[in-house]
Amino acid sequence: MFFLTSCATKGILETHILQGEPGEVDVIVFSSTDCPIANAMAPEIERIHISVQNAGGDLFLVHVWAGRTNIDAQKHADDYGLTMEVIIDTEHELVDSFNATVTPEAVVVLYDEDGTPKVIYQGLVNNLFDSPGNRRDEATQHYVRDAVAAGIKNEAISTSYRAPTGCIIEQKQ
Template sequence: MRLRSLCEFVGLAVLAVVMVGCASDVEASGSDRSIAVMDVHGRVRLPLEITAGTQASVLVFVTTDCPIANAYAPEISAIARAYEQRGFEFFVVHVDPDVSADDARRHAGEYELDPGFVILDPQHDLVRALGITITPEVAVVLSDGTIAYRGRIDDQWADLGKKRRAARKQDLRAALDAILAGRSVGETRTRAIGCSIPILSER
């Protein structure tokens, strides 16, 4: 019995090491830079293919009917204006498979988002590649495919139904500032608060 217990313990320990190793590899492998999606003008975009001179791609995942995502629209626009001239490429990613390009364009107009940033991910290729689970949630992807930051825009929403008067931590801005300064991002993962990603129906 002791030998069996020892073997089981060793087996579990080896499995744990293998699982940790696999998780690290997945994390290090980053994202699939060949993922192609359409923007609201019908053009093919490769948001994870970072071109020369670009610091990183910043992808903000949204749905048209998520009140928290919509409430963040002014801050999304403000961050894009502040950082796009500093080498960051921004994308507002619609993840609802039932939202058309026209729907996304109207949504951009209603919430004063630059339609040039807006892309569609109806098959959740970007969602899966970047591990997105909530809207609004942000992923910052470096040229080597590393996800430098993933999570909330800031901490104004402490939880569902719990909104602070003002954010205490500007997580996305802090991550972008760290990249600009050539530093490692201090907090690479934060918990986003918002709406669940729509489930893809079997078609």
């Protein structure tokens, strides 16, 4: 069981237990307010959020860099039109739990028969960026969307990990 803490949006501070109904899918996206690659992905992340929410799941945006406040996170959400819950993880509890290395990095979780979360995909949101500074006009592969769709249908995912491209998460010492 994973615990999500320090919800920053809508002025609420809560603790969330990452658990769900069998077959439900949740998405966690590690991000930062000042990573240009993560910010470029904001519209796609919002589209994924709406899709996951319509299927009965949740998408959590996790800010990972020290010094971020609830006000910073709310302003970022407002500036980029993000409506999902935002979590501030400056102590890297979630970063460490999922071994996240960059922003943006996505984790897709499917809940098994007893509601236990299982990671079915981790890595790139899509292929908008081949590498930092190497951006396509538009993404042609949508890895998180595909993983969510497969999870909802309880189908196998052909590739469960794709090395993410983005801003490096500096590890806590």
